Amino acid sequence: MNRAAIERAFVSYAEWLIQWRWGVLPLLLLLSALLLSNLSKITIDTSNEGFLHADDPILLDYNRFREQFGREEVVLIALRPPEIFSESFLTTLKQLHNDLEEQVPHLDEVTSLVNVRYTIGREDELVVEDLMKAFPNSPEGRKALQQAALSHPFYRDLLISEKGDVATIVIETQAFSQQSEENELEAGFDDAVDDSSADADSATETRTFLTDEENGEVVAAVMALVEQYQSEAFPMEVAGSPVVMEHLKKSMQNDMRQFTVTMVGIIFAFLFVMFRRLSGVLFPLLVVILSLLATIALMGWSGVPLKLPTQILPSFILAVGIGDSVHILSIFYRRYDHTGDKNEAIRYTLGHSGLAVVLTSLTTAAGLFSFSTAELGAVAELGTFGGAGALFAMTYSLLLLPLLLSIFPLKQRFNATLQAKADHEGNSHSSPLDRLLDRAVHYATNHATSVVFISALLFVFAVAGITQINFKHDVMKWFPADEPVRLATEHIDRDLNGSISVEVLINSGEENGLYNPTLIASLAKLQDSLEQLGEGDAQLQAGKRISVVDVLRETNQALNENRASHYTVPTDRQLVAQELLLFENSGSDDLENMVDSQLQTARLTLRLPWREAGDYTTVVDDIQQRVNAAFDGEAEGRVTGLMMIFARTLDAMMSSIAKSYTIAVFVITLMMVLLVGHIRLGLISMIPNLLPITIVLGVMGLWGLPLDAFTMLIGSIALGLAVDDTVHFMHNFQRYYRQTGDTVEAITHTLHTAGRAMVITTIVLSLGFLIFMRSEMNNLLNFGGLTGLAIVLALMADLLLAPALMTLIFGKGKREVYS
Amino acid sequence: MKVFNKSIQGVVIITALLFSNLSTAAPTAREIMEAVNARDDGDNAIMQMEMRLVDKQGKQRVRKMKRWAKDQIDEQQGEVSRSLLFFLEPTDVKNTGFLTYDYDAPGKDDDQWLYLPALRKTKRIANDDKSGSFMGSDFNYSDMTDPDLDDYSFTLMKESEVRGHPVWQIKAVPKSKETIEETGYKQSVLFVRQDNHVVVRGVRWLEKRGRLRYLDVKKLEQIDGIWTPLETTMTTKQGKKRVHKTVIHYSNVRYGADLPEGMFTVRRLEKGAE
Numbered sequence A: 001m002n003r004a005a006i007e008r009a010f011v012s013y014a015e016w017l018i019q020w021r022w023g024v025l026p027l028l029l030l031l032s033a034l035l036l037s038n039l040s041k042i043t044i045d046t047s048n049e050g051f052l053h054a055d056d057p058i059l060l061d062y063n064r065f066r067e068q069f070g071r072e073e074v075v076l077i078a079l080r081p082p083e084i085f086s087e088s089f090l091t092t093l094k095q096l097h098n099d100l101e102e103q104v105p106h107l108d109e110v111t112s113l114v115n116v117r118y119t120i121g122r123e124d125e126l127v128v129e130d131l132m133k134a135f136p137n138s139p140e141g142r143k144a145l146q147q148a149a150l151s152h153p154f155y156r157d158l159l160i161s162e163k164g165d166v167a168t169i170v171i172e173t174q175a176f177s178q179q180s181e182e183n184e185l186e187a188g189f190d191d192a193v194d195d196s197s198a199d200a201d202s203a204t205e206t207r208t209f210l211t212d213e214e215n216g217e218v219v220a221a222v223m224a225l226v227e228q229y230q231s232e233a234f235p236m237e238v239a240g241s242p243v244v245m246e247h248l249k250k251s252m253q254n255d256m257r258q259f260t261v262t263m264v265g266i267i268f269a270f271l272f273v274m275f276r277r278l279s280g281v282l283f284p285l286l287v288v289i290l291s292l293l294a295t296i297a298l299m300g301w302s303g304v305p306l307k308l309p310t311q312i313l314p315s316f317i318l319a320v321g322i323g324d325s326v327h328i329l330s331i332f333y334r335r336y337d338h339t340g341d342k343n344e345a346i347r348y349t350l351g352h353s354g355l356a357v358v359l360t361s362l363t364t365a366a367g368l369f370s371f372s373t374a375e376l377g378a379v380a381e382l383g384t385f386g387g388a389g390a391l392f393a394m395t396y397s398l399l400l401l402p403l404l405l406s407i408f409p410l411k412q413r414f415n416a417t418l419q420a421k422a423d424h425e426g427n428s429h430s431s432p433l434d435r436l437l438d439r440a441v442h443y444a445t446n447h448a449t450s451v452v453f454i455s456a457l458l459f460v461f462a463v464a465g466i467t468q469i470n471f472k473h474d475v476m477k478w479f480p481a482d483e484p485v486r487l488a489t490e491h492i493d494r495d496l497n498g499s500i501s502v503e504v505l506i507n508s509g510e511e512n513g514l515y516n517p518t519l520i521a522s523l524a525k526l527q528d529s530l531e532q533l534g535e536g537d538a539q540l541q542a543g544k545r546i547s548v549v550d551v552l553r554e555t556n557q558a559l560n561e562n563r564a565s566h567y568t569v570p571t572d573r574q575l576v577a578q579e580l581l582l583f584e585n586s587g588s589d590d591l592e593n594m595v596d597s598q599l600q601t602a603r604l605t606l607r608l609p610w611r612e613a614g615d616y617t618t619v620v621d622d623i624q625q626r627v628n629a630a631f632d633g634e635a636e637g638r639v640t641g642l643m644m645i646f647a648r649t650l651d652a653m654m655s656s657i658a659k660s661y662t663i664a665v666f667v668i669t670l671m672m673v674l675l676v677g678h679i680r681l682g683l684i685s686m687i688p689n690l691l692p693i694t695i696v697l698g699v700m701g702l703w704g705l706p707l708d709a710f711t712m713l714i715g716s717i718a719l720g721l722a723v724d725d726t727v728h729f730m731h732n733f734q735r736y737y738r739q740t741g742d743t744v745e746a747i748t749h750t751l752h753t754a755g756r757a758m759v760i761t762t763i764v765l766s767l768g769f770l771i772f773m774r775s776e777m778n779n780l781l782n783f784g785g786l787t788g789l790a791i792v793l794a795l796m797a798d799l800l801l802a803p804a805l806m807t808l809i810f811g812k813g814k815r816e817v818y819s
Numbered sequence B: 001m002k003v004f005n006k007s008i009q010g011v012v013i014i015t016a017l018l019f020s021n022l023s024t025a026a027p028t029a030r031e032i033m034e035a036v037n038a039r040d041d042g043d044n045a046i047m048q049m050e051m052r053l054v055d056k057q058g059k060q061r062v063r064k065m066k067r068w069a070k071d072q073i074d075e076q077q078g079e080v081s082r083s084l085l086f087f088l089e090p091t092d093v094k095n096t097g098f099l100t101y102d103y104d105a106p107g108k109d110d111d112q113w114l115y116l117p118a119l120r121k122t123k124r125i126a127n128d129d130k131s132g133s134f135m136g137s138d139f140n141y142s143d144m145t146d147p148d149l150d151d152y153s154f155t156l157m158k159e160s161e162v163r164g165h166p167v168w169q170i171k172a173v174p175k176s177k178e179t180i181e182e183t184g185y186k187q188s189v190l191f192v193r194q195d196n197h198v199v200v201r202g203v204r205w206l207e208k209r210g211r212l213r214y215l216d217v218k219k220l221e222q223i224d225g226i227w228t229p230l231e232t233t234m235t236t237k238q239g240k241k242r243v244h245k246t247v248i249h250y251s252n253v254r255y256g257a258d259l260p261e262g263m264f265t266v267r268r269l270e271k272g273a274e
Helices: A003-019 A021-036 A057-069 A087-103 A139-151 A195-204 A212-229 A241-275 A278-301 A309-339 A342-369 A377-407 A416-421 A432-446 A448-466 A484-496 A517-529 A548-559 A573-584 A613-631 A642-676 A679-685 A687-703 A712-740 A743-774 A778-810 B002-022 B029-038 B177-183
Strands: A074-079 A107-111 A117-122 A125-130 A167-173 A236-239 A500-507 A601-608 A636-640 B044-055 B060-074 B078-089 B097-103 B111-116 B121-126 B152-162 B165-174 B185-193 B199-206 B212-223 B226-238 B241-255
Touching: A003 A021, A003 A342, A003 A377, A021 A278, A021 A377, A057 A500, A057 A636, A057 A642, A074 A212, A074 A241, A074 A484, A087 A107, A087 A139, A087 A167, A087 A212, A117 A548, A125 A548, A167 A212, A212 A236, A212 A241, A236 A241, A236 A484, A241 A278, A241 A309, A241 A484, A241 A743, A278 A309, A278 A377, A309 A342, A309 A377, A309 A712, A309 A743, A342 A377, A342 A642, A342 A712, A377 A642, A377 A712, A432 A448, A432 A743, A432 A778, A448 A687, A448 A778, A500 A613, A500 A642, A517 A548, A517 A573, A517 A601, A517 A613, A548 A573, A573 B111, A601 A613, A613 A636, A613 A642, A642 A679, A642 A687, A642 A712, A679 A687, A679 A712, A679 A778, A687 A712, A687 A778, A712 A743, A712 A778, A743 A778, B029 B152, B029 B165, B029 B185, B152 B185, B165 B177, B165 B199, B177 B185, B212 B241
Parallel strands: A125 B121
Antiparallel strands: A074 A167, A074 A236, A107 A167, A117 A125, A500 A601, A500 A636, B044 B060, B044 B241, B060 B078, B078 B097, B097 B111, B111 B121, B152 B165, B165 B185, B185 B199, B199 B212, B212 B226, B226 B241
């Protein structure tokens, strides 16, 4: 790479920019304004399936399921009264139930002991009604209710715990969004269009699933009622994935707001300390805030919502973007104070740092873009838009910042003491920072071998740690241990054996195939056998299992004088068909939640306790195998449900990480080689880049911190940032080595120019990530702390290891200038 | 101009007031509904029904039934509508039958018996709420019977046209929560044909899930002088999306047959459709 030519090109670019500043600035502002007009379109999506790409096969399966049977994620309210079958509790339960039905929006169904289906045969009569249709006013009535509630197998683990001490209310919400859907009375009739085409239309039309906002309305309404009803005598807990989702969203919005403000504050303070100029504070802030807004606007424009992983974008872009401005301004102010010629200082600065700014931005962007092909959709989006953000920051730093410097009047500072000690580039050697840097140079160049040896040792330890690393995806563990929704989930899992669901769809392959008594018998057997799932550590106890089998058993028992021996499925095809017809006609619409309208596919729902997704992978395999074995070819079973989404997320994460780390290392190495102009030197310069990441991953392995959807980002992001320091180091080192031919002097010079900016940007950057440790969410805490550590290590590597390596390669003494 | 406009408006209003006072022909919503209930819909009827159930993917299931119905004034119980219904298809449910006594007298619950041929057993079904699905369709039992007019307040919304016939649009709002729970509907808008008092369309707001049901009589013919719907659809919608649809075709409709009392007994029910 012809460095001199590139530097000249940047100087001419600066000249051109200054000359046309009154044309370029309005144009830039106009384009920015156009882009920023998309800001209002941004939306938030914290759904569990939001992690996956919209066209992920597992997600498409899940969506088809939701189209047919509705949303399977339910809100669960657990009630722990002193005595369930007391008049006061039953009265409150009924009231709360009614209030929920009336006040919760987007509701599909509220189920509790109040209204659960109660099928019973009395003499020649068949009764299908709500369990508490007649409110039990007498003690005998309550005794009878207790008897009915506790003996009915269907209610156990669903609406009442086995011990009879916990009652639940299950709230099902609608699967689809009702936004932008309104009704004109007469428009509802479809006689304008031909019937068959209307059928086809509605089949292909895609609908939006319930939005985060609507989910939030549901949770808020439930919470308000729980607040109103709960007392010390009557403790209540709320769990279920819709509630988890809402909590994640709340904490995400909180964190994002707080961290963005804190980050702006940190940047403000550092810029002030560093430059002590109004322009030195306001211009870079304008640059990074515009970059941030442009990125968010780009997301809004392309219709990509903010998701859990993308919540780190604001702090990230602010931290990354500021580096460019700091490098530019630190050179500019020194030069300007020294010469007093503003436009000359701009040309000089861009010539000096333009290439480094472009390269550091490109490497950062490459680190992020390496995720853009990730199988994990949300991470791919973070990669794409994070990379775009880095490029926005570069563009604004190279366009807007010089324009602002050139247009606004700046005061030249004439500092006598500084001037006296500074060299021709305005570098001083007197501050504590400078003395620290001097010591680094001294140590690294004099003990080069031991620095490299210690680094190698650390590397070996780190690799040993990496072998211990685990992949995990467990949204619940992100919450602090005392978070109500986490506690509620743990309690419900304990008392009722499960709060999230797996769905198995059993497809008979033909219309009315569910009339087949053999198939129904197999389904019943399967349902009963799925009690223990998985193996070894991943083994878990399944909770409630629901299918059409329950309906058939109940109806059969009721038709046979309530004899418990008839709690079985019919063995006669006609009887299966007739019992189902009877049930359909009995006033209950529960059947539509259990079978499809063709009576071809049956749904088997299993409630399972909340676990880490890795356990679910084993469980899902186990279920799938048992389903295959159960039907022996007479029906095909497919597993879906939220648990599949979790398992798939983990799976996608694991394949994403290997891919994107490889891409990031490859692309960034290539860039380093191009920058340095030598293959061997380029490869060696990657050592100080890779070591910090290796150490951080090793630390994770040794401390048992898992790789999850957040910590998996550390590698590529830290690499993209760490490489910035190395780019600046190598860029300046080669420059000064060419001038002086003396390794130690070149290193000293490098650290006194770029080194200072490196230290400052490292402080800002690491703080930018370390503030995530203030989040109460464990995922952000780990992510922030570890990335911050990686960035600090990267600086140390560039202050110690990189000089040591250069000393070993080029020797200590003065040499002929290399070309 | 303004003054002129105002005076024209005044003349129009006064004329309208005069005419509305003079004409006794314009009925109230309640009167219209009384006419609807009083309409002769055949006291003795035999018919075949073909019910097509269409799900949201457009997949269909067909059920065929035969139905006998008789309206009678009983000395003790007032008007009673008795009906006997057998499934003919699908074959797995053939001869499954329902015998229903629907009492007009307020407060008296309907009687229903069910016969399951596979079990050779008849069971009385205790169910006083009419919000449950009629034979697994989008129609519920309240859709199949005349409403008790005292349970609703009716308002005449406007007059419009359905398939070229002038109709009254009448809004029916249940007076009590019990009625809502019993019928499953929060309110309805009915489109009543002005010439023959047949409800040819209806929009009904389901109590649950924010769904709407659209009733549409697509084919209406006079048989033996009685206006008879031959094709009726009921579409359940959530927002603009169809959740489910039922199409009922009536055929071989005969009125005035002399149906004996013995037709509507449990013994007859257990004999099947012949």
